[in-house]
Amino acid sequence: MSYPRKACHHFLFLAAAMLLSFSALSTVAATDEVGLYRIFETSIENDKAYENKFNDAELRCKYTAPSSREVEFAGFFDGDGEGGGDAKTGNVWKLRFLPDELGEWQYSWSWSDGTSGGSGTFTCVAEGAGKGILRPYKENPQWFAYNGTEPVWIKSYYETGHGSIAQPFEWITANVYQPMLDRGYNHLQVNWLLSLCCFGQYYLDGPAPSTEDLALYEEGRASSTMRLDVWKMMERHLGWLNERNVGVHMFLGFEGRKNEGASWEKLSEEEKDFYVRYVVARVAPFANVAGWNFVWEDPGHRESHELGLARLLEKYDVFNHLRTYQDEHPRDNEYERPEYTFAAIENHFIAAPEKPLDRLYRKTPWTHHQACLVGYVPGKPVFMSEGNALWRRYWHERTGATQDDLRQAAWGCATAGSSFCWNGHAKEYELAVRGPEGIPFHGEDNPFTVSAKYIDILSKVMADEVAFFRMSPQDHLLTHHDPFRVWCLAETGKQYLVFSCAGEPFWLHVTEGNYGDNVWVDAKTGEQRPFPTLKATAKELSSEDPDERRIGTKAVKITPPDRETDWVLILRNGG
Structure with missing residues (x-):
């Protein structure tokens, strides 16, 4: 049977109207393009009445990659889609996804309640691609790498503006984030992701906040x-x-109790499950989530x-973003558990198991170095999340740590094969961006701009002077030295980096090679001085130290040049 053209159009219109009356509607066109490792997002309207729109119906989605791989990932209720709405009001649900293959994706x-669904496509393109997700570097999991394959030196700052x-x-992007980007920072430890406490801590020299009610x-x-307006702020x-x-590494994470916020313990098992599902649905598609953390x-x-x-x-x-918990005393860590995929540590209980004695050493660089060493479980990189000498905020006042301690502790972490964050904020409960009490990236009137320069020097050495991602801690190659003051990072036979606090002398055991591309670096100023060519022949590969007898090394x-500063020795084998 055939119909006149006008009748066909009328029939199709009625059919479409009937379909829409039973379906939730997507607002995304089929031709959308999304950069690799960027966020695909679409909004779906569902006008069905629910008692609790967060939890009464689950939005489920199946994504099919260009390779035909299938990935199931849930959507979430988002009120009016603009930060408004609550459990009873709003009709917008969202799908978010992180595409990791180029080409056309289907979804x-x-x-879960039987409401009619739908489908669509988007194209993942190379233009505008992101770096991807931080994971252990597959070739040397002492370090981090984008997607496990592109090593990256983590230059991290603890941004504490709850x-x-x-x-x-x-104002925040211009005065807080952009100065950090301009200095090469590629990682932040923050307190505002999953906002649960401490809302009076904001930048006092900036415009007033719109609210201090951010629970x-x-x-x-x-x-x-769920506060959808707060989610909107965080996600922006x-x-x-x-x-x-x-x-972005979340320092306070999912537990607010320790900072007088909402307590994980007060959630039932069903509430915990919902909370994690909802957080993951909203946040996991952001590739830059660089570590889930409890607190x-x-x-x-x-x-x-x-x-x-x-x-x-x-x-x-x-x-599969990185997962961790922050361990105060990492020598008794739990990182061998498969649920944890990297280590976030502090430097307590390294000097002694008794807190009164241990507390005396919390500012010392060697406790940072040792904490990083003992915190490492093969395959799981270490991030010094709260090194006490590395935090002007809170810890310097309590331990008497100096900027010399900060610099040496940073090198202690690096030579232990670990990443770290540091903080130059002056006050515990007040924040400022500019001036003597502000973040130390603005002018010279903040005394901790000196520490910022120290971190710049360290980062330049790690990123430009050595192939850090091929190196690992090798303190056993040192002898006749003070182990509390001299540490070694090496790719044996190819490159060696030795950090010497205040020019402490040492013996270094090297394997056969012609080490001709050598240099001293002043850790305070970045000044470089030449170090003479060093040759180790096969005949010399036995220790000159009669007490050591290390066969295979010279x-x-x-x-070091003097005892007035900290020196970094770099040896490189030219063949």
């Missing part, structure tokens, strides 16, 4: 009280940093707390 969604997400966004949800009621910051490939200073083994969280994240995060006695 189809459905609803309540700053409520200040004008353009993400009400105590014990995550599934019905996270997205800006994601577009610039700046990794600071945990023991690591509690299934009711940090370990249980890690298991939920492992279950729901299909993109022991070289080395004295």
